Every structure is written in structure tokens, then in C-alpha cells.
Amino acid sequence: MMNLSPYDNDQYADIRAAVRKLCAEFPGDYWRKLDETREYPTAFVRALTDAGYLSVLIPEEFGGSGLGLSAAAAILETIQAEGGNGGACHAQMYTMGTILRHGSEQQKRQYLPLIASGELRLQAFGVTEPTSGTDTTALRTFARRDGDDYIINGQKIWTSRAEHSDLMLLLARTTPKEETTRKTEGLSCFIVDMREVVGKSLSIRPIRTMMNHATTEVFFDDMRIPAKNLLGEEGKGFRYILTGMNAERILIAAECVGDAKWFIRTAAAYANNRIVFGRKIGANQGVAFPIAKAYAGMRAAELMVREAASRYEAGEQAGAEANMAKMLAADASWEAGNVCVQTHGGFGFAEEYDVERKFRETRLYQVAPISTNLILSFLAEHVLGLPRSY
Numbered sequence: 001m002m003n004l005s006p007y008d009n010d011q012y013a014d015i016r017a018a019v020r021k022l023c024a025e026f027p028g029d030y031w032r033k034l035d036e037t038r039e040y041p042t043a044f045v046r047a048l049t050d051a052g053y054l055s056v057l058i059p060e061e062f063g064g065s066g067l068g069l070s071a072a073a074a075i076l077e078t079i080q081a082e083g084g085n086g087g088a089c090h091a092q093m094y095t096m097g098t099i100l101r102h103g104s105e106q107q108k109r110q111y112l113p114l115i116a117s118g119e120l121r122l123q124a125f126g127v128t129e130p131t132s133g134t135d136t137t138a139l140r141t142f143a144r145r146d147g148d149d150y151i152i153n154g155q156k157i158w159t160s161r162a163e164h165s166d167l168m169l170l171l172a173r174t175t176p177k178e179e180t181t182r183k184t185e186g187l188s189c190f191i192v193d194m195r196e197v198v199g200k201s202l203s204i205r206p207i208r209t210m211m212n213h214a215t216t217e218v219f220f221d222d223m224r225i226p227a228k229n230l231l232g233e234e235g236k237g238f239r240y241i242l243t244g245m246n247a248e249r250i251l252i253a254a255e256c257v258g259d260a261k262w263f264i265r266t267a268a269a270y271a272n273n274r275i276v277f278g279r280k281i282g283a284n285q286g287v288a289f290p291i292a293k294a295y296a297g298m299r300a301a302e303l304m305v306r307e308a309a310s311r312y313e314a315g316e317q318a319g320a321e322a323n324m325a326k327m328l329a330a331d332a333s334w335e336a337g338n339v340c341v342q343t344h345g346g347f348g349f350a351e352e353y354d355v356e357r358k359f360r361e362t363r364l365y366q367v368a369p370i371s372t373n374l375i376l377s378f379l380a381e382h383v384l385g386l387p388r389s390y
């Protein structure tokens with residue numbers, strides 16, 4: 001197989017090779033069939049969990065392998081570069097971090113070992129709401145304290161994998177916005193054990209999307225959860241969620257680099273094989289140059305992902321780099337996807353080539369978990385000192 005980056009031989013080369021081997025058990029037709037029926041890749045996620053890849057970020061004392069973010073990035077990048085879709089399970093890696101950083105000792109002991117072993121799935125992350133959109137502090141889901149419980153009412157949208165998760169990390173208001181001095185206060189984080197409430201006070205409605213993503217709408221109707229499921233301090237939840245977002249952005253950026261590698265490798269292979277006018281189409285610079293340009297874009301994005309991950313691992317400020325990595329990598333994968341479709345001509349639209357599926361899948365990352373505009377707003381305001389635009 002063509003090696004597309006010297007980083008493929010980094011300190012995680014063994015992990016990459018092992019993940020590649022696992023992915024070989026789940027080839028294109030596995031993903032294609034699921035895409036057709038919009039089913040969840042249960043067998044793939046089970047295999048990843050059993051092999052310990054979803055728990056690499058969980059410290060050893062809680063049953064994980066205690067590796068850093070770049071190991072997790074190498075795993076997710078490899079899944080994408082092999083044609084798979086880590087979107088089915090990537091959230092477990094970064095939502096777990098919120099419990100690790102802000103959970104009590106008792107919560108960590110209760111949840112992390114079971115998440116590491118795969119007995120508990122923490123795949124659902126309930127932040128976005130239909131009316132608040134990107135303006136998270138405008139969310140309306142409310143958790144009211146009632147003795148030893150909280151009673152939760154409201155609605156989330158785009159809560160991915162809720163049907164395939166046991167736990168949900170939920171952000172809800174605990175103090176009305178009007179009663180806070182800053183709108184970022186009065187929000188709290190909860191661990192919701194969905195097994196106890198689903199079909200009763202919690203209902204889940206799947207949303208069919210342009211790609212297979214198992215995303216849903218979730219409704220809370222007087223949902224009662226124990227107060228001990230509050231993470232950290234009441235009212236500080238927004239900050240807890242924000243601290244996890246850099247990890248989320250870096251990991252998703254790594255997935256986009258993986259997608260870009262898949263598109264570039266697939267396009268180059270096709271351009272080297274397809275004969276039109278008696279010669280390989282790749283002999284035409286009009287075909288070769290866009291692939292070469294997509295390659296340069298991928299390598300540049302890959303560098304920023306590295307920079308962001310190493311800053312994050314060193315405990316340095318990584319907000320700007322995590323955001324830039326996410327934006328540049330999402331742009332690189334989208335550009336590479338477009339070039340891959342173009343290189344394949346009509347066959348780029350045929351399902352059996354997987355190009356159109358990957359093209360639909362990678363499009364998401366221009367919008368989620370944070371859209372490109374909001375990344376540019378962050379850079380303009382926080383790096384360049386320009387006026388806040390919202």
C-alpha cells in the first residue's frame with residue numbers, strides 16, 4: 001500500500017498496523033450495506049472495543065491503556081484511511097474525558113472501568129438543541145433539583161448514537177439565564193443512565209440524514225435522575241464541556257486527515273489504471289494536479305493536527321490549534337473527496353466504489369461538531385483581537 005505520509009511510521013506505527021488489520025475484517029461492502037439500510041456498525045464497534053482501542057485514553061488504573069491524544073488520533077485516522085467510519089464511536093473517546101477531568105472519585109470508579117471493558121457504552125453527547133443551535137448558552141433543557149434527584153424537561157437534537165449508548169453526557173440549565181450574571185453560568189453536566197428511563201421519561205426519535213450517522217432527537221419529559229449523577233459543581237457545566245471540545249476537534253481533524261488519505265490513495269490508484277484515449281488518465285495534468293494539490297493540502301492539515309495534539313498533550317493552550325486543525329483537515333478531506341469523485345468520472349457516483357459514500361460522510365465535518373464560520377470567529381476574536389461578531 002502506498003505510504004502517504006512519513007507520520008504513518010511514527011511511534012504508533014504498530015497501533016496503526018493493528019487497526020488496519022482489524023479494519024480489513026470490515027471492508028467496503030460491510031459499510032455499504034449498513035449505509036443502504038442506515039444501520040449501526042455494531043460488529044465493528046464491538047471489535048474495536050474488544051481490542052481496547054476505544055479505551056486508549058482511559059488511565060490504566062481505570063482499565064484503559066492510559067495513552068495520549070495522539071494515540072487516539074492515530075486510531076481514528078487509520079479507521080477513516082481504511083474506508084471505515086469512526087463517527088459511529090468516536091464520541092466515547094472524548095466524552096469520557098469530561099468524567100475523567102470533572103467527575104468525583106466515586107463516579108470515575110463507577111463508570112470508567114465499565115466503559116473501558118465495553119460493558120457500558122458512553123456514546124451519546126446531548127448539547128445541541130433545535131432552537132439554540134451553535135449558541136449553546138441559549139439552550140432550554142432544564143434540570144430542577146428535587147430532593148435527592150433532578151427532574152429534567154426539554155429536548156435535544158442531533159444526539160448521535162443515543163440508540164446505541166447506555167449513558168449520555170447531558171448539558172442542561174440549572175439556573176435560568178435571567179438569574180445569572182454571565183450566560184455561560186447556570187449550566188450543568190449530568191451522566192444520564194438511559195437504560196433506566198428510555199421509553200418512559202426519555203424518548204428517542206431517529207433522524208434520517210444524508211449519510212449513515214445514527215443521529216436522533218431526544219425528548220425529556222419529567223425525567224428523574226439521581227442528584228449524584230451531576231458532574232462536578234452545579235452551574236459550571238459549560239466550562240466542563242468546553243474543556244473537552246479541544247480533544248473532540250483534534251480527534252475529528254485526525255479522522256478528516258484519514259478520509260483525505262483514503263480519497264487521495266483511491267483517486268491515484270484509479271488515475272493509474274483507467275485508460276481513456278489509449279493512455280492512463282493520470283498522465284493528464286488536469287487529472288494528476290488536483291490529486292497532487294489535495295495531497296499537499298492533506299499534509300499541511302496533518303501538520304496542524306500534530307501541532308494541536310502535541311500542545312494538548314503537553315498541557316499547553318491548544319484552542320487555536322485545535323480549531324485550525326479541525327478546519328484545515330475538514331477542508332482537506334472535502335477537497336480530496338471532490339477530486340476523488342472527479343477523477344472517477346461517472347464511477348464516482350456508483351455506490352460500489354465507496355467514493356460517493358465517503359464523500360457524503362466527510363461533508364459533515366464542515367458543519368459538526370463546530371462549523372467553519374464559528375472557527376473563523378474564534379480565530380478572529382481570540383487570536384487576532386478583532387471585535388466579537390456574535
Ligand SMILES: Cc1cc2nc3c(=O)[nH]c(=O)nc-3n(C[C@H](O)[C@H](O)[C@H](O)COP(=O)(O)OP(=O)(O)OC[C@H]3O[C@@H](n4cnc5c(N)ncnc54)[C@H](O)[C@@H]3O)c2cc1C
Nearest residue numbers: 125126127128133134158159160213368369370371373390
Ligand atoms: C449528523 C450530525 C451529528 C451531530 N451530532 C451531535 C451530537 O452528537 N451532539 C450534539 O450535541 N450535537 C451534534 N450535532 C450538532 C452540531 O454540533 C451542530 O449542527 C453544529 O454545531 C451547528 O449548529 P446548528 O446545526 O444548530 O447550526 P446553526 O447554529 O443554526 O448555524 C447555521 C449556519 O449559520 C452559521 N452561523 C451561525 N451563527 C453564526 C455566526 N455568529 N457567525 C457566522 N456564521 C454563523 C453556522 O456556521 C452554520 O453554517 C450533530 C450535527 C449533525 C448534522
